[in-house]
Amino acid sequence: MVVIALNRSCYLSSSVSSRGTPYLGKKRIKIVIWQSSTTLPIRTSLYTEKSILSIWSFSSIHLNTFIFKILRATMRRAFKIGISFGLPSGIVTTLGLMVGLNSITHSSLVVIGGILTIALADSFSDAMGIHFTQESENHISHQDIWKATLCTLLFKFLFSSIFIIPVLLFNLDKAVLISVVTGLFLIFSLSLIIARQRKDNPIKVIGEHILITIGVILITHYVGIIISNIFGY
Numbered sequence: 583m584v585v586i587a588l589n590r591s592c593y594l595s596s597s598v599s600s601r602g603t604p605y606l607g608k609k610r611i612k613i614v615i616w617q618s619s620t621t622l623p624i625r626t627s628l629y630t631e632k633s634i635l636s637i638w639s640f641s642s643i644h645l646n647t648f649i650f651k652i653l654r655a656t657m658r659r660a661f662k663i664g665i666s667f668g669l670p671s672g673i674v675t676t677l678g679l680m681v682g683l684n685s686i687t688h689s690s691l692v693v694i695g696g697i698l699t700i701a702l703a704d705s706f707s708d709a710m711g712i713h714f715t716q717e718s719e720n721h722i723s724h725q726d727i728w729k730a731t732l733c734t735l736l737f738k739f740l741f742s743s744i745f746i747i748p749v750l751l752f753n754l755d756k757a758v759l760i761s762v763v764t765g766l767f768l769i770f771s772l773s774l775i776i777a778r779q780r781k782d783n784p785i786k787v788i789g790e791h792i793l794i795t796i797g798v799i800l801i802t803h804y805v806g807i808i809i810s811n812i813f814g815y
Contacts, residue, residue, distance in 0.1 A: 659726065663712065664733025669772055671708055672741030673765040674795055676700050678802040680745060680758055685806025690754045694746055701742035709735035741768070762799060769795050 679696045683689075712734040716727040745765075748757035769791050777787040 660729035660733045663730040664735075664737045666772070666776070667708065667712060668705075668734050668737025668739075669741050670769060670791070670795075672700075672705075672738045673768055674798050675704060676742045676745050677762055677765045677795070678798045680749075680761055681799050682802035682806040684754055684758050685803050686810045688754060690749055690757075693754060693758075694749055697742065697746050697749070701739050705735050705738040705742060708738050766792060766795060 676697055679700055680693055683693045683696050687693075709731050713727060713731040716722050716730050745761045748760040748764075751757070752760065770788055773788040773791040774784055776782075777784040780787075
């Protein structure tokens with residue numbers, strides 16, 4: 583028998599039905615175990631003062647679907663925090679760094695070193711920032727805090743280090759152009775998803791995010807040119 587445990591946080595009333603099933607308000611919560619070798623369910627009662635432990639065993643046909651749904655539900659919040667913070671932060675920071683360093687040094691080695699530095703140091707820095715932010719919210723559990731922290735670290739590192747690939751495959755000017763186009767496309771895609779979820783005007787949301795990204799790229803480009811002219815690189 584395969585057992586799947588799902589913890590549902592809630593407060594229980596002291597009333598119990600005539601069949602011995604605890605109530606949550608007016609809803610009866612049953613705790614069932616299905617024996618894989620039979621078609622008959624075996625009911626158990628595993629619950630505490632503040633939580634109910636629902637234990638289910640499914641046939642192999644339904645098990646994968648159930649596990650996927652549980653993982654998707656528990657990771658949804660951490661995933662949204664990680665990708666909504668890590669993707670734009672990784673893209674905007676890395677593109678700004680690439681464009682600036684290219685304007686100053688025109689060296690692929692320097693740009694690769696800068697990308698790796700951002701991918702490592704800035705990823706841990708942003709993950710720590712998310713960790714502190716989540717800890718300041720008293721209603722978030724310690725487990726959810728670490729999920730959000732790790733997701734932020736993962737996505738920031740992924741979307742920062744991915745821009746090493748075009749630098750390794752193409753000359754630096756072409757690699758920077760490809761990286762900018764790729765970054766803008768990813769910002770566009772995430773902005774469209776966010777706009778649809780919030781039911782906002784997609785043009786306004788996408789326009790804001792694209793303009794901010796382009797603004798950062800242009801500023802770092804001209805700052806790099808100024809530095810190069812001043813110091814004679």
